[in-house]
Amino acid sequence: MQMTLRWYGSKHDTVTLEQIRQIPGVKSVITTLYDSVPGEAWSVEDIRAMKQEVEAAGLTIAGIESVNIHDAIKIGSSDREQYIENYITTLERLGQEGIHMVCYNFMPVFDWTRTELARKREDGSTVLAYTQAAVDAIEPEKMFESIAGDMNGTVMPGWEPERMARVKELFELYKDVDDDKLFENLKYFLERIMPTCDKYDINMAIHPDDPAWSVFGLPRIIINKDNILRMMKMVDNPHNGVTFCSGSYGTNLENNLPDMIRSLKGRIHFAHVRNLKFNTPTDFEEAAHLSSDGSFDMYEIMKALYDIGFEGPIRPDHGRMIWGEVAMPGYGLYDRALGAAYLNGLWEAITKSSSKA
Numbered sequence: 157m158q159m160t161l162r163w164y165g166s167k168h169d170t171v172t173l174e175q176i177r178q179i180p181g182v183k184s185v186i187t188t189l190y191d192s193v194p195g196e197a198w199s200v201e202d203i204r205a206m207k208q209e210v211e212a213a214g215l216t217i218a219g220i221e222s223v224n225i226h227d228a229i230k231i232g233s234s235d236r237e238q239y240i241e242n243y244i245t246t247l248e249r250l251g252q253e254g255i256h257m258v259c260y261n262f263m264p265v266f267d268w269t270r271t272e273l274a275r276k277r278e279d280g281s282t283v284l285a286y287t288q289a290a291v292d293a294i295e296p297e298k299m300f301e302s303i304a305g306d307m308n309g310t311v312m313p314g315w316e317p318e319r320m321a322r323v324k325e326l327f328e329l330y331k332d333v334d335d336d337k338l339f340e341n342l343k344y345f346l347e348r349i350m351p352t353c354d355k356y357d358i359n360m361a362i363h364p365d366d367p368a369w370s371v372f373g374l375p376r377i378i379i380n381k382d383n384i385l386r387m388m389k390m391v392d393n394p395h396n397g398v399t400f401c402s403g404s405y406g407t408n409l410e411n412n413l414p415d416m417i418r419s420l421k422g423r424i425h426f427a428h429v430r431n432l433k434f435n436t437p438t439d440f441e442e443a444a445h446l447s448s449d450g451s452f453d454m455y456e457i458m459k460a461l462y463d464i465g466f467e468g469p470i471r472p473d474h475g476r477m478i479w480g481e482v483a484m485p486g487y488g489l490y491d492r493a494l495g496a497a498y499l500n501g502l503w504e505a506i507t508k509s510s511s512k513a
């Protein structure tokens with residue numbers, strides 16, 4: 157595996173490339189053109205500038221998170237063709253610049269959803285948290301307002317204010333889209349882009365829906381083993397793969413994470429590894445990466461990745477806000493650096509004990 161850190165670009169991130177360069181074992185970042193709008197083709201100049209900036213700091217780009225999908229593609233409306241064409245152009249340009257992994261999601265309206273961005277834990281750190289009772293008690297259009305005050309002046313991915321201003325309209329557009337229709341639209345999109353992925357060797361890595369169940373009655377399909385295997389079979393090309401995100405699939409305690417990893421051998425192109433602490437099955441908070449701080453066995457997750465021969469990029473995921481840092485919730489430097497060191501330690505131990513066995 158290749159340890160990386162997510163970086164939003166110098167205009168948006170409080171963490172610098174120079175800081176990332178000093179995290180032991182991190183040689184690459186996962187980044188994006190954060191100002192890009194879903195549906196537009198990325199320019200060659202912008203891609204090159206992003207690459208040069210990262211390389212000038214002594215790092216490389218291990219992949220993009222995300223090239224976002226325009227709603228017309230998810231809804232399957234008649235204007236989707238132009239947006240698919242633009243997506244293909246972006247993939248071609250990324251491939252020509254030597255970038256071979258693209259993370260994306262197929263969640264309607266909301267990207268990942270949390271109900272609190274700064275829940276205080278016993279140790280004084282603050283973390284993102286989710287409680288179903290809070291979602292059930294709120295109108296979807298109020299969701300953004302309810303968390304906006306805790307964003308520490310940052311724009312959170314999937315929660316862009318312009319997008320949130322259109323929530324009502326978006327709900328209307330998705331009104332005839334159920335799970336099967338969403339699967340069908342995803343299949344159509346993947347079949348159209350696979351020839352380009354084959355040509356440029358681009359691994360597409362779909363991010364799971366988070367939480368891994370329907371919110372506000374919207375369809376959510378990338379939520380469990382059956383559905384993700386259905387997706388792998390429906391477009392049976394190795395470039396059609398997944399981002400295995402333990403914190404997202406793990407929101408549903410019925411998901412057996414190591415077993416899911418093993419069932420996806422050869423199709424995991426990117427891994428997000430983090431821990432959650434459950435208070436009840438529908439109330440959880442994002443713990444430190446260490447197993448004993450949360451509810452998951454992180455050793456078993458890393459061991460499953462090792463056992464399937466995972467060689468792709470991996471990143472520590474959301475971190476707690478600690479040591480007085482002010483950053484995008486989940487994306488500060490300190491706790492993610494601790495996460496990277498811990499995951500690297502687990503990997504070293506697994507590698508050494510396996511080769512001695």
Ligand code: DNO
Nearest residue numbers: 222259260261267268313363
């Ligand atoms: C949240 C992230 C997601 C993820 C997208 C992928 O922190 O994991 O926003 O990047 O769903 O497109």
